[in-house]
Amino acid sequence: MSIHIENIDVSIGKKALIKNLSMQIENGHFCLVGGESGIGKTTLLNVISGLKKIDKGQITLNNIIINNELEFILPEERNIGYVFQDYALFPHINVHQNITFASNGKRKDLFSKIIEDLKLDEHIGKMPNELSGGLQQRVAIARALMMKPSLLLLDEPCSNLDKENSDNVQNLLKWFVKKYKIPCIIVSHDFDLFDKIEVSQEINLS
Numbered sequence: 522m523s524i525h526i527e528n529i530d531v532s533i534g535k536k537a538l539i540k541n542l543s544m545q546i547e548n549g550h551f552c553l554v555g556g557e558s559g560i561g562k563t564t565l566l567n568v569i570s571g572l573k574k575i576d577k578g579q580i581t582l583n584n585i586i587i588n589n590e591l592e593f594i595l596p597e598e599r600n601i602g603y604v605f606q607d608y609a610l611f612p613h614i615n616v617h618q619n620i621t622f623a624s625n626g627k628r629k630d631l632f633s634k635i636i637e638d639l640k641l642d643e644h645i646g647k648m649p650n651e652l653s654g655g656l657q658q659r660v661a662i663a664r665a666l667m668m669k670p671s672l673l674l675l676d677e678p679c680s681n682l683d684k685e686n687s688d689n690v691q692n693l694l695k696w697f698v699k700k701y702k703i704p705c706i707i708v709s710h711d712f713d714l715f716d717k718i719e720v721s722q723e724i725n726l727s
Contacts, residue, residue: 523547524569524672524704529578531561531568538564542578544724546704551694551718554708556726562708563606565726566674569706570603571596583671599672602665606676608657610649616660617645623668635663638693640686654681662690666697673698673705679714691717 524546531539538561546552554562567573569580571587571594579589582601587594610619620641621632636642639659649657658681665673673694679687695718698705707715712723 523583524706525581526569527579527581529568529580530576531564531573532576533564539568539726542726544722546706546722548702548704549699550721551698551705551707551715552722552724553712553715553720554706554724554726555710555712558710560726562726563676566603566676566706566708569672570601570674571599600668600670601672601674602668602670603674604658604661604665604676604678606680608649608654608661610657610660610664612649614648615645616641616647616649616652619649619660620663620667622664628667628669631669632667635666635693638689639663640689655683655686658682659686659690662694666693669701670703672703675705675707677709678707679709687714688717691715694718 526542526544529539529542530537544552554565556562564573568575574593575588577590580587582599586592587599611622636645639662641659641663644652644656652660658678662678679690682690694705709715
């Protein structure tokens, strides 16, 4: 599995945010994407996930074109796990239901490992509004992993976590990406946060 981005241009309104960007992340590898605020980091993730279309170029996931000037695969058909910066948990269902939403109650062994590694055991019956920002972030990460996606997109996944929980998240991500052989793209303002994973690429948008 791999994600291949070829010479894409992306704009919002009349403002060009991403120009002629190319990158490739192979299965089992991590890529860190950084850059100044407003440079287009989250927009890049939105484009890859299918929440926004490109203006030019091509994106291929596992040898399937998911977006170019002629083809566009809908977000729900891409099997991409996306952890948003604002977590985007479903407010009307509890932690357990949020995490297992896309897995239909299957993958019990994976669920047990994720819950244990992210220290979510005692919070499983709570509603999202009962959780701190850091807990909501860990629940969002758990939900993305439970999908067993073909690609992981993480927008500032450790921004609200202390050192211990950040290390736990990184160790779990490292295990998951290697075990399931998928590519992972992490957007972060601080690359130094990610000292527990083996990063194969660092890209600064400009």
